[in-house]
Amino acid sequence: MNAIIIDGKKTSKDIKDELIIKVEELKNKGVEPTLAVVLVGKDPASQVYVKHKKKACEYVGMRSLAYELDEKTTEEALLELINELNDRDDVHGILVQLPLPKHIDEEKILLAIDPSKDVDGFHPYSVGNLSIGRDGFVSCTPAGIIELIKRYNIEIEGKNCVVIGRSNIVGKPVSMLLLKENGTVTICHSRTKNIKEICKNADILVVAIGRANFVTKDFVKEGATVIDVGMNRLDNGKLCGDVKYDECSAIAGAITPVPGGVGPMTIAMLMSNCVKSANNMLK
Numbered sequence: 001m002n003a004i005i006i007d008g009k010k011t012s013k014d015i016k017d018e019l020i021i022k023v024e025e026l027k028n029k030g031v032e033p034t035l036a037v038v039l040v041g042k043d044p045a046s047q048v049y050v051k052h053k054k055k056a057c058e059y060v061g062m063r064s065l066a067y068e069l070d071e072k073t074t075e076e077a078l079l080e081l082i083n084e085l086n087d088r089d090d091v092h093g094i095l096v097q098l099p100l101p102k103h104i105d106e107e108k109i110l111l112a113i114d115p116s117k118d119v120d121g122f123h124p125y126s127v128g129n130l131s132i133g134r135d136g137f138v139s140c141t142p143a144g145i146i147e148l149i150k151r152y153n154i155e156i157e158g159k160n161c162v163v164i165g166r167s168n169i170v171g172k173p174v175s176m177l178l179l180k181e182n183g184t185v186t187i188c189h190s191r192t193k194n195i196k197e198i199c200k201n202a203d204i205l206v207v208a209i210g211r212a213n214f215v216t217k218d219f220v221k222e223g224a225t226v227i228d229v230g231m232n233r234l235d236n237g238k239l240c241g242d243v244k245y246d247e248c249s250a251i252a253g254a255i256t257p258v259p260g261g262v263g264p265m266t267i268a269m270l271m272s273n274c275v276k277s278a279n280n281m282l283k
């Protein structure tokens with residue numbers, strides 16, 4: 001069997017194209033959706049992601065405000081900037097690029113962002129809303145995974161969904177979202193016993209463990225949907241997922257590649273959250 005390749009690059013472009021119209025409508029109502037992007041330090045990967053976020057804002061017609069702060073910026077100075085952005089009526093989304101330098105307490109920073117502008121969906125208020133099925137901001141990678149599954153008409157309701165990984169930014173929220181869609185959800189992690197057997201029973205397998213090529217063909221049920229969230233940089237500089245793509249795509253029914261699968265969806269969903277936030281301001 002040759003799996004359908006779930007194209008995150010194309011889907012993210014489709015979403016951004018749809019957002020162009022929504023941004024235009026907001027502008028016609030007198031609201032210019034604005035995202036504040038905060039980067040502390042010079043982590044090369046973070047610099048690239050921030051650049052892509054600014055480009056995505058431009059593409060959908062949204063304003064972005066860039067705050068590129070020195071590596072040595074203090075926690076107090078960063079909190080002060082966030083408070084300023086919280087108070088500004090013309091800022092609809094605030095994003096602090098992660099990871100932050102070690103001397104800054106990430107949790108304290110995320111907690112300082114006004115939940116009504118939490119377009120990353122990392123604030124405990126947003127996480128709480130998600131866990132009780134209330135509407136709110138959902139973190140972008142998990143939201144992107146569900147969007148991909150839906151746009152490829154893959155049914156979640158009643159299916160066995162197995163998530164490998166229990167991180168706060170992917171594993172836990174994507175499990176909540178699959179549950180919200182009426183999937184039967186199992187979360188596996190480093191202490192799980194019989195992980196292969198559990199995965200082999202999955203109709204939808206989401207892999208977010210951060211270990212290159214961890215999932216081999218003997219984890220995958222014939223015809224299953226395999227979503228690879230891994231982004232592992234190899235010594236040769238190549239990007240590699242958590243799933244052994246060649247052998248698993250011969251068994252799966254549908255599969256995301258790395259790169260070009262889940263990754264690009266993260267930024268598309270960020271744009272979507274910003275538009276949602278700007279819309280909320282109209283209410």
Ligand SMILES: Nc1nc2c(c(=O)[nH]1)N[C@@H](CN(C=O)c1ccc(C(=O)N[C@@H](CCC(=O)O)C(=O)O)cc1)CN2
Nearest residue numbers: 049096097098099120140239259260261262263264266
């Ligand atoms: N404040 C946040 N920080 C971080 C987040 C986040 O959602 N909010 N997620 C990641 C990084 N990230 C966005 O910030 C991100 C990662 C990867 C991609 C992407 O498109 N990946 C490409 C490959 C890119 C490459 O070649 O390196 C792909 O998978 O095709 C987009 C965004 C951590 N920090």
